[in-house]
Amino acid sequence: xxxxxxxxxxxxxxxxxxxxxxxxxxxxxxxxxxxxxxxxxxxxxxxxxxxxxxxxxxxxxxxxxxxxxxxxxxxxxxxxxxxxxxxxxxxxxxxxxx
Amino acid sequence: xxxxxxxxxxxxxxxxxxxxxxxxxxxxxxxxxxxxxxxxxxxxxxxxxxxxxxxxxxxxxxxxxxxxxxxxxxxxxxxxxxxxxxxxxxxxxxxxxxxxxxxxxxxxxxxxxxxxxxxxxxxxxxxxxxxxxxxxxxxxxxxxxxxxxxxxxxxxxxxxxxxxxxxxxxxxxxxxxxxxxxxxxxxxxxxxxxxxxxxxxxxxxxxxxxxxxxxxxxxxxxxxxxxxxxxxxxxxxxxxxxxxxxxxxxxxxxxxxxxxxxxxxxxxxxxxxxxxxxxxxxxxxxxxxxxxxxxxxxxxxxxxxxxxxxxxxxxxxxxxxxxxxxxxxxxxxxxxxxxxxxxxxxxxxxxxxxxxxxxxxxxxxxxxxxxxxxxxxxxxxxxxxxxxxxxxxxxxxxxxxxxxxxxxxxxxxxxxxxxxxxxxxxxxxxxxxxxxxxxxxxxxxxxxxxxxxxxxxxxxxxxxxxxxxxxx
Amino acid sequence: xxxxxxxxxxxxxxxxxxxxxxxxxxxxxxxxxxxxxxxxxxxxxxxxxxxxxxxxxxxxxxxxxxxxxxxxxxxxxxxxxxxxxxxxxxxxxxxxxxxxxxxxxxxxxxxxxxxxxxxxxxxxxxxxxxxxxxxxxxxxxxxxxxxxxxxxxxxxxxxxxxxxxxxxxxxxxxxxxxxxxxxxxxxxxxxxxxxxxxxxxxxxxxxxxxxxxxxxxxxxxxxxxxxxxxxxxxxxxxxxxxxxxxxxxxxxxxxxxxxxxxxxxxxxxxxxxxxxxxxxxxxxxxxxxxxxxxxxxxxxxxxxxxxxxxxxxxxxxxxxxxxxxxxxxxxxxxxxxxxxxxxxxxxxxxxxxxxxxxxxxxxxxxxxxxxxxxxxxx
Numbered sequence: 001x002x003x004x005x006x007x008x009x010x011x012x013x014x015x016x017x018x019x020x021x022x023x024x025x026x027x028x029x030x031x032x033x034x035x036x037x038x039x040x041x042x043x044x045x046x047x048x049x050x051x052x053x054x055x056x057x058x059x060x061x062x063x064x065x066x067x068x069x070x071x072x073x074x075x076x077x078x079x080x081x082x083x084x085x086x087x088x089x090x091x092x093x094x095x096x097x098x
Numbered sequence: 099x100x101x102x103x104x105x106x107x108x109x110x111x112x113x114x115x116x117x118x119x120x121x122x123x124x125x126x127x128x129x130x131x132x133x134x135x136x137x138x139x140x141x142x143x144x145x146x147x148x149x150x151x152x153x154x155x156x157x158x159x160x161x162x163x164x165x166x167x168x169x170x171x172x173x174x175x176x177x178x179x180x181x182x183x184x185x186x187x188x189x190x191x192x193x194x195x196x197x198x199x200x201x202x203x204x205x206x207x208x209x210x211x212x213x214x215x216x217x218x219x220x221x222x223x224x225x226x227x228x229x230x231x232x233x234x235x236x237x238x239x240x241x242x243x244x245x246x247x248x249x250x251x252x253x254x255x256x257x258x259x260x261x262x263x264x265x266x267x268x269x270x271x272x273x274x275x276x277x278x279x280x281x282x283x284x285x286x287x288x289x290x291x292x293x294x295x296x297x298x299x300x301x302x303x304x305x306x307x308x309x310x311x312x313x314x315x316x317x318x319x320x321x322x323x324x325x326x327x328x329x330x331x332x333x334x335x336x337x338x339x340x341x342x343x344x345x346x347x348x349x350x351x352x353x354x355x356x357x358x359x360x361x362x363x364x365x366x367x368x369x370x371x372x373x374x375x376x377x378x379x380x381x382x383x384x385x386x387x388x389x390x391x392x393x394x395x396x397x398x399x400x401x402x403x404x405x406x407x408x409x410x411x412x413x414x415x416x417x418x419x420x421x422x423x424x425x426x427x428x429x430x431x432x433x434x435x436x437x438x439x440x441x442x443x444x445x446x447x448x449x450x451x452x453x454x455x456x457x458x459x460x461x462x463x464x465x466x467x468x469x470x471x472x473x474x475x476x477x478x479x480x481x482x483x484x485x486x487x488x489x490x491x492x493x494x495x496x497x498x499x500x501x502x503x504x505x506x507x508x509x510x511x512x513x514x515x516x517x518x519x520x521x522x523x524x525x526x527x528x529x530x531x532x533x534x535x536x537x538x539x540x541x542x543x544x545x546x547x548x549x550x551x552x553x554x555x556x557x558x559x560x561x562x563x564x565x566x567x568x569x570x
Numbered sequence: 571x572x573x574x575x576x577x578x579x580x581x582x583x584x585x586x587x588x589x590x591x592x593x594x595x596x597x598x599x600x601x602x603x604x605x606x607x608x609x610x611x612x613x614x615x616x617x618x619x620x621x622x623x624x625x626x627x628x629x630x631x632x633x634x635x636x637x638x639x640x641x642x643x644x645x646x647x648x649x650x651x652x653x654x655x656x657x658x659x660x661x662x663x664x665x666x667x668x669x670x671x672x673x674x675x676x677x678x679x680x681x682x683x684x685x686x687x688x689x690x691x692x693x694x695x696x697x698x699x700x701x702x703x704x705x706x707x708x709x710x711x712x713x714x715x716x717x718x719x720x721x722x723x724x725x726x727x728x729x730x731x732x733x734x735x736x737x738x739x740x741x742x743x744x745x746x747x748x749x750x751x752x753x754x755x756x757x758x759x760x761x762x763x764x765x766x767x768x769x770x771x772x773x774x775x776x777x778x779x780x781x782x783x784x785x786x787x788x789x790x791x792x793x794x795x796x797x798x799x800x801x802x803x804x805x806x807x808x809x810x811x812x813x814x815x816x817x818x819x820x821x822x823x824x825x826x827x828x829x830x831x832x833x834x835x836x837x838x839x840x841x842x843x844x845x846x847x848x849x850x851x852x853x854x855x856x857x858x859x860x861x862x863x864x865x866x867x868x869x870x871x872x873x874x875x876x877x878x879x880x881x882x883x884x885x886x887x888x889x890x891x892x893x894x895x896x897x898x899x900x901x902x903x904x905x906x907x908x909x910x911x912x913x914x915x916x917x918x919x920x921x922x923x924x925x926x927x928x929x930x931x932x933x934x935x936x937x938x939x940x941x942x943x944x945x946x947x948x
Contacts, residue, residue, distance in 0.1 A: 001233065001355050002240075005248040005274045008154040025247065027152050029140070032247045042232045042335070046810040046828060047482045051335045053232035055479070055517075057239035058145060059138055059547075060220050060365070062480065062512040063230075073512075073548075073809055073868055077242075078185070080140050093828045094811045096710070097863050190847060198847060373843070494737045495582070495747045498607025504614040505734040507827075512809060512870050538607055543845055548868035551808060555858050555865065557851035566835045567852040568674070 002035050015085040017041070022087075030076035030087055031057060031064040041066075046093040065090055072098040102206045103199070104181060108134045110426050111197055111210035112180075113188050113368065116144020117412045118404025119216030120171040121419030126214075127180035129427040129434040134208065135175070136186040136199050138547075140246075142172050144218050145238060146412045149246035160273040161245065162266070164308075164412070171416065190544035191215075191372040195399045198544070198557070205553045212399050212426040215369050216419060219362035219405035222384070222464065223521050224259065225471040227330035229358065230479055233337025237359035241267045250276025253354030256340045258282035258329055261462045262309060264359045268316040280351060281316065282342050283324040284360065286465045296457035303454030304413075328467065331356050360464040364406045367514060371542040373397050378535035381459050382409055383469065384520060385539060391445075392425035393418055401425060409459075413451035420444055470524050477525065478518040480511020485525060492529045499523060499540045512548055515540045575601040575746075577919060578765055578774035580753050580788060583613035584729065584904035585878075585911055586780030587736035592916025594743025595649075601772055602740070603765065606750040610842055612782060612904065615875025617805060617833045618729035618825075619818055620662060620906050623696045623721035624681060629884050630688055631931035635910065637694075640723045642909035647727070650735040653742055658732045659826035665724025666704065667820040668715050668860050675716040682719050696721040710814055712862040718819075726818040728826055729905045748772070753781070756791040758893055763792075776895040778919055782878040785886075785900045793892030795934040796900055799881040802839040804874045806832040806850050806857075808867040815861070822857050830864065832857045842874045877902055881937065887915060887929040895922065898934070 010025040017039055024033035031054045034041035042051040043065060054064035057077045064076040067088035072095060076087075112123040115137035123135040143150035147168025155161055175182065183201060190198035195210045221236045228234065237257060243249040250271050255278050257268055264281075271278055293300075300306055316322070328343035331353075341350040363384035366376060374395040376385040386408040393401040403422040404415035421444050427435045471477060471485040483506050488496075496502040499509065499522050508522055509515035515522075519540055527537045545554075579590040582604030590602045605611075622640050626633030640662065647660040669675040679698050686694070700717045707720075740747050751767035756777065758764070763777045779788045785796035810828030824830050835849045850872050858865040878900055880886045885901030897919050901907055918924045 001251070001253055002243060002249040003252040003276075005155070005250055005276075007156055007274075008248040009156075010154050025154070027140075027149070027154070028247050032243050032249060035243065036247065036249050045482065047480075050230065050482065051232050052230060054235065055230075055239065056221065056236050057242040058220065060513060060516045065512075071866060078138065078140075092812075094809060094867070096812050096814050098866070192844075491734075494734070494741065495604070495749050496607075497749045500607045500614070501749075504611075504730050505737070507730070510871065512868070514871070541608065541843075543843075543871070543873055544847070545869055545872065548809065548870045550865065551806075551854050551858055551867050551869050552865035554806065554847065554850055554869050554872075555855035557847045559848045559851045559855075563846065563848040563852045566837050566849050567856065569836070 004036055013081050013083050015081050015087055017087045018089060024081040028081045030066060030068060030079045030081055030085070033081050034076065034087070041089055043090045044092055049092055067098055070098060101183060102201060102204070103134055103183065103208050105132065106208055108132045108208060108210050109430050110212045110214060110423070111136065111208060112214045112216055114144060114216035114218055114404070115139065115142040115182070115184070116216060116218045116404060117146055117168070117171065117415040118218070118419035119144065119214070120175050121416045122214045122216055122403055122423040123180040123182070124171070124174040124178040125420050125423035125438065126426055127178035129431060129438060131427060131430055133180040135180050135182045136188055137182070137184050138187050140184060142175065142182070142184070143168050145242070147171070148242050153245050154248040155245065155274065161270060187547050188368060189547050189549050191368055193373055193397055200549045200553060203550065203553065205549065205556065210399070211430055212401065214419070214422045214426065215400065215402045215406055216404045217365045217368050217406045219409060220365045220516060221359060222361050222363045223517050224358040224360050224468060225475055225477055225521050226468065227475045228332050228337070230476050231331050231333050231337045232335070233333065233354055234331050234356045234358065237264055237267045237357045240357050241270065244270055244274060248274065250274045251355050252277060254279050254352055255355045255357065256280050256282060256351065256353045257357045258284060258326065258340070258342070259359040260285040260464065261359060261361045262305070262458065263362070265309065265312045265316055267357070268320065269312045272316065272319055278320045279353070281320050281322045282326045282329065283322060284326045284329065284465060284468055285324065285462060287325055289461050289463055293457050293461035296460055300454035300457035305454050305458070327465070360468055361462055362405060362409055363520060364408060365516070366406070367516060367542055367546045369395070369402055369406065370539070371544055371546050372400055374400060374402070376539070378533065379408060381456070383463065393422035394425060410452055410455060414448060417444060417448040417451050421448065469521065470528055471521065477521050478508040478511065480513050480517070481507040483508045488522060488525050489529055492526055496526065497530070498526060498538045502526065503540065509540045514542065514546065574762070575599050575772070575774040577776045577778060578603060578763065578772055579778045579780055580765065581780035581782060582747060582749065583611055583780070583782060584733055584736070584908060585899060585901065586778070587733065588908040588911035589778055589780055589899060589916050589919065590745055591736045591739050591743065592912035593920055594740065594745040595912070596917065596920055598920055600745045601774060602745060602747045603751045603753055603767060603772065604747065604749045605752050610782070610876045612875055612878045613733050614730070615805065615873060616729055616905055617823070617831060618726050618905055619665070619823065620660065620725040620727050621665065621903070622723040623665065623667065623719060624685065627681070627685055627688065629931060632884050633694065635885070635929070636903070636906060637723060639907045639910040640725070642913055643727070646909040646912055650732070650739060654735045654738040656731055656735040656738065658735055659728040660725065661727070661818070662723070662725030663817060664720060664722040665726070665818045665820070666708065666718045666720050668704065668711070668718040670714050670856060670859055671716055678719050694721070695723060707817060708815070710861050710863060712859055714859045724818065726823050727905060732905070732908065753788065756788065758792070763896065776919060776922070777897070779896070779898040780900070782900060783876065785898055789898050792896035793890040794888055794896060794898045795937060796886050796898050797881040797934070797937050798879060798900070800840060800879050801877050802837045802842065802874050803833060803877055804835045804845060804849055804853065804872060806854055806869055806872040808864070809870050811867055814863070821853070822860065830867065840876055842876050845872060845874050878904065885932045886934050887924055887932045888934045889924050897924070
């Protein structure tokens with residue numbers, strides 16, 4: 001859906017999405033890294049289970065919710081990636097203990 | 099990286115580090131007032147100057163000169179001595195000017211003598227059939243990714259809607275080598291006529307020449323369909339196609355990405371939750387706070403600057419930020435005000451920056467069918483409530499958004515009405531034959547952004563608070 | 571708004587709606603006069619328990635009335651479902667009041683003992699359970715939970731959906747719902763009541779005052795008394811999470827949607843626009859000590875509401891001697907008692923007289939023309 005411009009010289013950062021290594025860049029938000037990665041990052045809603053991807057990328061729509069380092073329902077568009085970060089795509093309601 | 103505020107008390111707390119907030123905080127701190135700037139994003143700039151200090155887009159022409167103005171504002175802020183905290187989400191502001199802010203999973207509480215809200219704008223909801231499908235995003239979302247991560251659309255891309263930002267985004271995508279298959283312009287034909295009386299002001303504003311050359315630049319490379327009167331997105335769990343009607347002819351084109359934009363509206367949640375009165379702006383079709391000429395709201399000590407005060411664009415936001423800060427300086431340290439630009443100069447700057455705005459507002463007034471949906475089109479994305487659900491509720495007695503909320507949970511999700519509020523108000527107004535002003539808006543309360551339960555549980559409590567809760 | 575009605579119900583909240591719906595159900599021509607979008611509505615702010623335990627200390631008749639309501643709720647839920655298609659998600663598998671530390675456990679045990687010593691307690695079935703016994707039903711409790719009381723009659727419901735179901739049901743019963751018509755004056759002439767509203771007058775043979783705390787002002791217009799003592803309560807709500815709480819608690823419940831509601835505070839304040847985060851802090855701190863995993867959930871909303879509360883805490887149901895055909899109904903527990911309001915109170919209003927054996931104890935004559943202190947335990 002999105003690709004990186006060649007002029008982007010930022011250092012790489014490796015994150016893991018559902019356990020699989022994904023290349024991101026320093027300064028990416030989690031949501032941007034997911035959308036650039038080509039992986040299927042669709043979450044499903046807590047109401048009907050409908051699939052969603054980020055909509056606004058500026059912290060207002062909450063369609064970018066992901067589990068980051070074991071904590072559910074984080075706004076992926078507001079959190080910068082960090083080396084080794086564990087991201088999980090959420091399906092439905094937030095799980096107990098996450 | 100996570101830092102709590104250094105003090106519990108400030109002369110001025112500015113919320114939001116976009117054009118207005120950057121200018122307000124720098125002005126206030128330069129005048130010697132203790133100033134704290136709180137911002138939710140990773141770095142300064144807000145949306146217009148998003149990633150201004152970190153963008154990987156190094157060719158300055160690609161983002162345009164208007165973008166790089168932000169770098170000067172950031173430099174002025176850094177030189178001013180204002181305390182700045184990013185990734186700081188303000189979740190409560192009350193009439194006593196007490197602010198609760200979440201930073202790194204913990205809340206801090208600060209009190210201000212003056213608060214300048216510079217929470218900016220968000221994109222107007224664009225509730226068309228299929229707008230919740232993965233692959234449908236706002237134009238602003240694509241621009242955010244372009245500025246902060248140099249990401250450009252790759253698959254079959256359609257941009258639909260209207261307004262200056264749409265053309266700017268298209269130009270930026272093309273300059274960075276991204277793909278745009280088609281632009282669907284939803285500007286109503288009759289708007290051109292309505293805007294004509296305001297054209298002179300616009301023609302003599304700085305926006306005119308820039309806008310025209312940008313549109314030429316885009317139209318040379320992309321097929322643009324104007325006069326689009328219907329629009330929908332379709333796909334099975336993922337966007338597959340975009341359908342539209344232009345000149346009574348329907349067309350369906352395959353698409354992987356649909357970027358929507360029909361202008362921006364003030365981000366009112368924090369101001370409303372703080373008790374600032376808002377009124378319906380019939381021209382801009384949104385809620386605007388009631389403010390005096392310096393941006394002071396009816397709530398003593400709370401001023402609003404930038405697009406949160408009514409859409410005026412980045413240049414106006416900067417000046418409004420300076421005016422609001424100057425009012426704070428006048429009130430708290432009158433002697434220091436002498437160093438600042440004269441108020442008459444600032445007002446002249448503002449008039450210049452706002453020149454042409456009425457033309458833009460009139461020309462790009464979104465068409466009713468793109469603001470007021472029908473049938474199964476989702477209105478509330480969080481709770482998945484449709485236009486029909488809203489109308490059914492009106493039929494059984496919902497007179498406004500709050501009763502609707504009780505019936506249907508609209509606005510109860512995490513976005514707290516940001517993506518449905520305007521649609522709900524206009525939909526009910528239309529159904530009841532009333533004005534949006536008469537219908538009103540959701541009653542908003544803190545927390546205006548979600549915080550963890552542990553954070554709320556850590557708020558200091560007194561013996562009286564405990565007694566109000568614990569009983570046999 | 572012209573035309574004659576058998577009954578005009580003043581107040582379209584849960585209490586007025588239940589009575590109106592009940593009257594429509596038995597064929598009466600009913601009008602409901604309600605306020606507009608922004609008003610103090612306990613029906614939008616409540617905690618949605620269908621609750622029995624600890625109700626009625628100091629007034630045995632209230633225990634009996636509450637148990638009756640609890641037992642009739644299933645019938646109400648199924649009639650609403652049948653009529654409107656709306657599932658109000660009634661769940662009545664017993665509820666808990668959890669205690670933190672030994673002092674609270676001791677205090678609760680005392681309360682249970684006092685309830686049992688009172689006449690009518692045979693209906694009650696409320697018992698104290700140790701922490702390990704509680705854990706069998708609520709496995710996620712934290713180590714600070716010292717135990718709690720349990721009552722098998724307790725439950726909860728989706729109160730907002732109930733509210734919507736009543737209003738949806740109005741149409742099928744031919745009930746006229748008039749929002750934005752607060753009643754400013756009530757007179758009686760020519761054998762019928764005349765209610766003044768900003769949008770004209772409405773006439774009805776009988777009236778039921780169900781306007782919550784505003785009953786205090788309306789009741790004297792027709793020779794009735796409704797001394798109120800409202801308080802402010804706050805509620806905190808989290809995002810949706812997977813089901814973890816199979817039973818409702820007095821202060822925590824998980825809704826059918828998955829959100830977790832946390833209550834409830836009590837202050838002598840009447841401004842429902844203001845919120846004290848320090849009070850929400852006490853509530854959420856206790857919640858996370860009861861269920862430690864809650865600490866990580868996001869709070870998405872919180873609000874304050876004003877309780878409808880007769881001055882002594884017990885319901886008021888009364889009929890006017892000077893203005894026959896005028897009734898007043900107000901109580902704190904508009905959710906719990908909804909079934910009684912829909913079935914019993916509506917029936918009595920339709921027949922023109924309240925039955926002393928059912929609701930005689932709730933006459934406002936108990937106030938002796940004056941107010942009283944609230945000892946009900948709310």
